[in-house]
Amino acid sequence: MSFISIEFVLLFLIYFTLYHFVGDKGRKFVLLAASGVFIGYFNTVFLFTALAVSLFTYGAAILIEQAHEKKRGPRLIYWSSISCLILCWIGFRYANRLTGATGFIFPLGMSFYTFQAIGYLTEVYWEEEKAERHLIDLLLYMLLFMKFLSGPIERSADLLPQVHKLSPASYPMMTYGLKLIVVGLVKKLLLADHIAPYIDGVFDSMHTASGVQLFMACLLYPVELYADFSGYTDMAIGIGMLFGLKLSPNFAHPFAAQTTAEFWRRWHISLSSWVRDYLFLPLSSLTRRWGQWGVAVSLMVTFIALGIWHGAGWTFAVYGLIQGLVIVWELRTEKIRNKVREHIGKRLFATLSVIRTYLIFAVSLVFFKAQSVSDAFYFLRNISFQTHTSWKEINIGMSDHICIVAGSTLLLILLYDFFMSKGDLHLRFEKQSALVRWTVYYLIVFAVFAYGKFGTEDFIYLQF
């Protein structure tokens, strides 16, 4: 059941009403029931898998804590538990490849809740967190329906305290949540879903597409991915707010980043900060005697792992490798870049750096999107300004109507991101007169229904 489906709206309305009518203790059961129905609706096997991983995590954390108290073997229990979780994840991820069969389906959300489980066990092992003794609280931490499919990957320190004391959403929180859901819908229905079929079309027929079509698809795919994934995240965070929960942000206007290192502090933040804390930090600590080389090796391993997290195949490994290589290169060339900045001026340097960072990400995403590494290289080799027949190919088959709708939405999203970076736009908007506010609300709702592309329920990150 996708966020953009009648079934989900129905499920949401029932459980939202129940949640705000029952007492303190009942809220946990309502949220857990909603999450169970949400996951089980896809496939009951997905629900059993998620429950099994959650129960395992619950028990493992308590065992690690007890082993710490008795000072007997916490390391062994921790590493055995982490190995089990990773092997289970790899087993499901690569089941089709390992067995040669095609009947295995990778359980939805597994990459996300497995990472949450590993993060939580690591915090307990590091003695930064206490093991959760209330099973229902841990199940909610693992299975909450609004972040189950594609994150944000929540930290136990952020989410468990909220789950311990669930409260009804306040009126300001509800209205804020609703606005975020609308922003997510605009990103998804007015931008991502409009341009997705045409970008897919160019990637599917890259051997017959013209150079300029490949160029445009390469330039537009980061926009599609951002609108799709950040749209999903806005909806997830918005739905969380309607239940009085504050989920972690996943994006912070990433296309304003001047370096790839900065980009990864703004893009899919819950995943990049996870790999930073639980992979890069231990690795760089282990290799710190090697100085800059230790940082470089740790970065490469971390980003290749981040790439592989997205799926089986060399394409994702190369996608991660490119990010790692670029950040290492940025570290090594900081002095030169500072000199260039002094020479050409801060403003021009910042503009060029933003463009450079975007282009590098766009090129790396060709590996992310292509079916094979050789396809990705073919795609990149054939990018040019050449056309088959006319310059109209630059629209990659999109009608003028779609170009105008998607182009205007992109402009609005970039402006929204810009103003959000200067302070909370939603809160500032609250101070406007009722006439202004409701005119804007009606215009947006009208635009979504009149120009939105309904009928596509899938989000790109569901496959991970």
Next chain:
Amino acid sequence: MKTTELLEILNGIFRKVLKREDITLTESTTAHDVDGWDSLTNMILLTEIENKFGVRFSFREIVKLKNVGDLCQTIQNKTK
């Protein structure tokens, strides 16, 4: 060694590694307060500090460092 002396030495190391002359650390300073002190430079800073004081931090100690005050305390415990 007194905390004020320690902070002076740490100031020098931070200024050298992060190439910024405007750094003045206090016990409550965290990575958020210092431009350039991030996950990429953190380990290089710690290695410089280890070399300067002839100590070695365990990974558990590194995880528990929340601010410069914690760092000073850990160094003082190790150099007693």
